[in-house]
Every structure is written in structure tokens, then in C-alpha cells.
């Protein structure tokens with residue numbers, strides 16, 4: 001039978017190639033300038049599968065861009081061309097690229113670093129950058145750079161907006177693994193070195209991934225990733241001993257439970273020695289966990305940590321723990337407090353091979369949230385920061401929303417954990433508290449759609465995620481620019497126009513959706529489209545408390561839930577006071593009247609009207625920009641994006657009119673500019 005990828009037409013393949021287009025170079029003077037550097041490769045290191053893949057990538061790319069057959073020689077010296085070598089004094093992922101007089105030297109701390117260096121040179125060529133006089137040194141900021149898939153084995157993807165899973169179908173691994181191979185190329189080209197393939201919500205059948213039913217397939221998949229320097233992990237079911245019918249308890253202190261996990265780990269590592277470890281969502285949104293047995297999360301995680309220790313495996317334990325059976329009448333319980341309240345008291349109690357995974361905000365990947373106050377409070381515990389590339393609450397890959405500007409704000413946020421300048425990016429990288437295991441993870445946005453991400457522009461968020469966590473000092477503009485050139489080419493008008501579309505897109509989305517940090521206001525369960533009271537009288541702890549006078553959640557120490565008290569003093573004071581609280585987060589922290597005057601000088605109600613009209617206009621501008629590019633982009637990608645933009649406009653209007661009308665009816669205050677409100 002034909003492989004899935006072979007069934008894609010040539011124009012679909014253009015989308016499929018994403019940023020690894022390797023378009024033929026038309027600029028002859030550029031081509032001849034770089035050719036001498038590329039004609040030969042001298043491999044002065046021991047080859048392994050990663051190096052083999054790097055060389056295949058090199059030859060494929062140069063064949064396509066320059067119709068060149070780059071000759072590979074082992075161990076020889078060169079006058080012209082590329083020399084590959086290792087340097088044991090380098091860190092594992094560090095590489096340097098030096099060039100002079102038609103000689104390019106790529107030195108890496110490991111095979112993986114060489115692979116990254118190869119992709120770096122190809123990225124330079126794809127951007128038509130000079131290869132003369134290079135003196136590049138790259139070390140990633142974060143040691144672990146991870147993707148979490150929320151794929152289920154029936155083939156569906158939880159919060160997946162790009163088609164079904166390319167790992168699983170009908171409770172089996174998909175045999176055709178070409179997709180996985182190409183995915184590994186895309187990921188390693190931007191420095192991703194870890195991933196999980198199955199959903200954090202581990203259901204009945206998926207519980208068996210750690211058993212002989214599936215381990216042989218787990219290994220085949222893990223090996224593909226490994227050959228691109230990517231370590232695979234599995235999400236596991238905390239209650240596996242019960243779910244698999246072995247025991248009637250999952251108590252982490254029970255001897256039989258301990259023995260169950262030791263035995264399971266032993267078997268898993270016999271079959272899949274290169275597995276990274278386990279990811280666990282416990283006591284969260286109805287998933288089982290140690291609370292059932294009156295044990296805490298350190299006891300739960302450490303038990304698994306000890307089982308994986310002999311094999312060098314790690315346990316990634318999520319902090320997304322909150323009461324999802326809240327009574328909406330109860331104004332004291334504040335979901336935003338939950339991660340901190342649960343995990344701060346456990347700081348220092350976790351095994352060395354356990355790492356806590358903390359979502360970027362205290363709620364759940366909203367368009368605007370403050371930074372989780374837990375980040376900076378764990379001084380003696382390994383931690384990961386968790387983002388979501390899938391735009392669950394940001395337009396579900398039907399709206400164009402460039403996420404890097406949002407993530408940059410998170411990474412640049414000053415926690416004051418060790419005084420001024422203790423930024424999130426330096427905490428999660430492990431530098432501030434000298435953590436052994438550290439890094440960033442994000443929920444994947446890919447599926448079996450021929451362009452991986454449904455929305456072609458959503459490829460940018462995957463690309464950008466990898467680039468940003470490699471180097472958080474890259475600007476959102478730099479990242480977008482790199483991506484546009486590699487994905488769509490070099491026409492200056494095209495580059496400028498796409499920049500104008502992507503750069504303000506997060507702001508536009510915020511403008512036409514939920515205002516001033518309040519969040520939610522979406523339809524229940526699928527989370528798409530406006531429904532202002534959708535979550536207002538529900539059990540999920542996600543309220544806005546709008547009445548005829550005002551809106552917002554009082555999270556102050558003085559009169560509210562006390563959440564602001566979870567921040568270090570400087571931020572606590574900033575958020576506690578209505579005067580200093582940043583406008584964009586005002587309703588997250590305070591309940592204010594509609595007539596309250598923001599720092600911008602506008603009233604809350606007028607801000608709501610103005611931003612909602614503006615947001616729709618911004619989408620109209622995006623469409624104008626895109627249609628101006630019709631003859632500069634292949635039809636397939638052009639039409640794909642155009643259709644989605646048109647839908648986005650429809651949806652933005654739906655948001656605008658729903659929100660404006662709701663607040664007009666609640667407040668009775670008219671728009672100063674007399675625009676149409678229903």
C-alpha cells in the first residue's frame with residue numbers, strides 16, 4: 001500500500017514541507033558564492049544514525065536548492081567545503097560554525113549538536129545569508145525542549161485542530177511511519193529534543209502503552225525520534241495497577257504498588273532503552289492520583305521517580321491540579337490559587353529525577369493571564385514551564401494568532417524571586433536555582449492534515465516555539481522573519497506584508513475576545529466562539545461576575561481571594577492596587593465598575609466597545625494584506641489561508657457583537673461613538 005506522504009499531490013507537498021522548503025536558488029551570484037563551502041563534506045567523527053540523518057538532510061537540501069551533489073568523505077581534510085568534528089569540551093548541544101576562504105567548520109558537543117549545526121547552515125542558505133567569515137557559537141538556553149502530544153489511540157487528538165493523530169488509529173500504532181520521520185526532521189530543525197506522543201489524559205487502552213501489548217511499537221517510534229536527537233516519553237495512568245487489573249490500589253506507599261512500578265519500569269526499559277521517562281497528570285480534572293490515598297504529590301511522584309531511577313528515566317509531574325467541582329456560589333475558592341497552594345508547600349520534597357510541569361498562567365492558556373506565581377517559588381525543585389501551541393482558547397488554528405509575542409512576555413516577566421531581574425526565562429532554564437533538570441514544554445499543534453497544522457500560518461507557532469526556547473532573546477520579529485523567508489520566499493513585499501499580518505495578530509484576537517484579562521467567555525467544553533455566561537454558573541472556577549454595575553474578579557489580599565499574595569512583594573503591590581495594576585490584567589485582579597477609568601484614560605465600558613470594533617478592523621486589514629499576495633503564493637496555501645481568514649472575520653464579528661451587546665445591555669451605557677450595538 002502507498003505511504004500517506006506519497007499520496008500528497010505536488011502542491012500539497014509544498015504545504016507539507018513547511019519551513020524546510022529547500023526551494024531552488026534563483027540568485028546565481030548567491031549560489032556561486034556559497035557553492036565552494038558546500039561541495040564537499042569531510043566527516044571527522046564517528047558516524048551514528050543522527051549523523052547519517054544530518055548528512056541525508058544536507059544532501060537532500062543542497063540537491064534541491066543548488067542541484068548539487070555534495071560529496072561526503074570520512075576522515076579526510078579539505079581545502080574547500082564543510083568539515084564536521086566533535087569537541088568533548090563543548091556542552092552536549094553546543095556547536096560552533098566558523099568559516100573562511102571557502103572552508104566551513106562545524107564543531108559540535110555531540111552528534112545532535114552536529115545535526116543542529118547542519119540545520120543552522122541550511123537555515124542560513126534558505127534565508128540567502130552569506131557564509132563568509134562566520135563565527136557562530138550556539139548553546140540552547142534550555143536543556144530540555146519538549147513537545148506534548150494530546151493524541152489518543154483511537155486516532156483523535158484532544159484539543160487537536162489539524163486532523164487526527166499520525167501516531168495512532170483504531171487503538172493501533174499507524175504502520176506507515178513516514179509522517180513521524182518527517183515530523184522528527186521538522187522538530188529537530190528547530191532544536192526540539194524531547195516529546196510525549198500520547199495524551200496526558202490516559203484512558204483505558206492507552207494505559208497499556210507501558211505493557212507488552214504496545215512496547216514493540218513504542219520502541220519503533222522512539223527509535224525514529226532518537227535518530228533525530230529527540231527523546232521520547234510516555235504519558236502514564238497513575239492508576240495503572242488498578243486499570244490493568246493487577247491490584248486494587250494505586251497507593252504510592254503500598255509495597256505492591258511500588259513493586260508493580262518497578263517491574264513495569266524494568267520491562268519498559270528492556271524493550272525501549274532510549275525512553276526518556278513518564279509524564280503524569282494526577283489528581284487533575286478527574287484523573288486518578290495520590291489524593292485518593294491521602295498521600296501528597298511528592299509521595300506519588302517520588303514512588304515513580306524511584307522506579308525509573310535505575311534506567312536514568314525522569315518523571316514529569318504536572319501542576320495543573322485544582323478543584324473542578326467548585327460551587328459557583330462559593331466566592332472564596334479561587335482556581336487561580338490552586339497550583340501554588342498545592343505545590344509550594346512541597347518544595348524540596350521531590351526526588352532528583354522528578355520535575356514539576358507548570359502552565360504559564362494560573363488558569364488555562366487564556367488569551368491573557370498573569371504569569372503563574374508558582375514560577376519562582378520553587379527553589380529546590382526541578383521545573384518545566386508549559387505553553388500550548390495548539391490555540392485551544394486562541395482561535396483553534398482557524399484564527400491567525402502568532403503566539404510568540406505572548407510567550408515572550410511570560411519569559412521576560414520579572415518574578416523578583418531573587419531580587420530585581422529574576423526573569424522567568426532564567427528560572428525555567430534552571431540557572432537561577434541551579435536545577436539538574438529544566439526546560440520548557442508545549443502542547444503540540446500538529447495532526448495528520450497535509451500541512452501539519454490546519455492553518456498554514458499556525459506552522460509559524462511550531463517553528464517559533466522551537467526557536468524561542470532555544471534562544472529566548474530572539475525577538476518575535478526575527479523569528480517571524482526567518483520563518484517567512486524559509487516558508488514563502490524572498491519577495492520583499494511578501495515579507496513585509498506577512499509581517500504586518502502576524503505581528504499584531506495576538507493583540508487583534510485579544511481585542512475582539514475577552515477583555516482586560518478576564519478570560520473564558522467561551523462555549524462550554526469545545527471552547528470555541530463567544531458565550532459570555534457559558535462558564536459563569538458552572539463548576540470550573542472560571543467566573544467574571546459581571547452585573548449591571550461592573551465586572552471582574554477581586555483577587556486582592558485586602559478584599560478578595562488573596563491570590564495577589566502569592567507573588568513576590570513588588571508584583572504583589574503592583575497587582576493589589578487598582579491604580580498600578582496593568583490595564584490588560586485589571587479584571588483578572590479587580591472587580592470594578594464599568595465607569596472605572598483605566599490608565600489609558602478610557603472607561604472600562606468604552607475600552608470594551610473600542611477594542612471590539614478595532615479587533616474586527618484588524619482582521620479586515622489582515623485579509624486585505626493577504627489578498628494583495630495572491631500572485632506571490634501558490635494557490636493551495638493562498639486559498640487555505642484566505643478561507644480561514646474569512647472565517648476568522650465572521651467569528652470576530654460574532655465575538656464583537658456578542659460582547660458589545662451583552663455589556664451594553666448589562667450597563668445601559670451607550671458607546672461614545674454611537675456605533676452599531678444590538
Ligand code: GCU
Pocket residue numbers: 158159200201281285320364392
Ligand atoms: C485544558 C484542556 C483539557 C486538558 C487540560 C490539561 O483544560 O481543555 O483538554 O486535558 O487542559 O492541560 O490537562
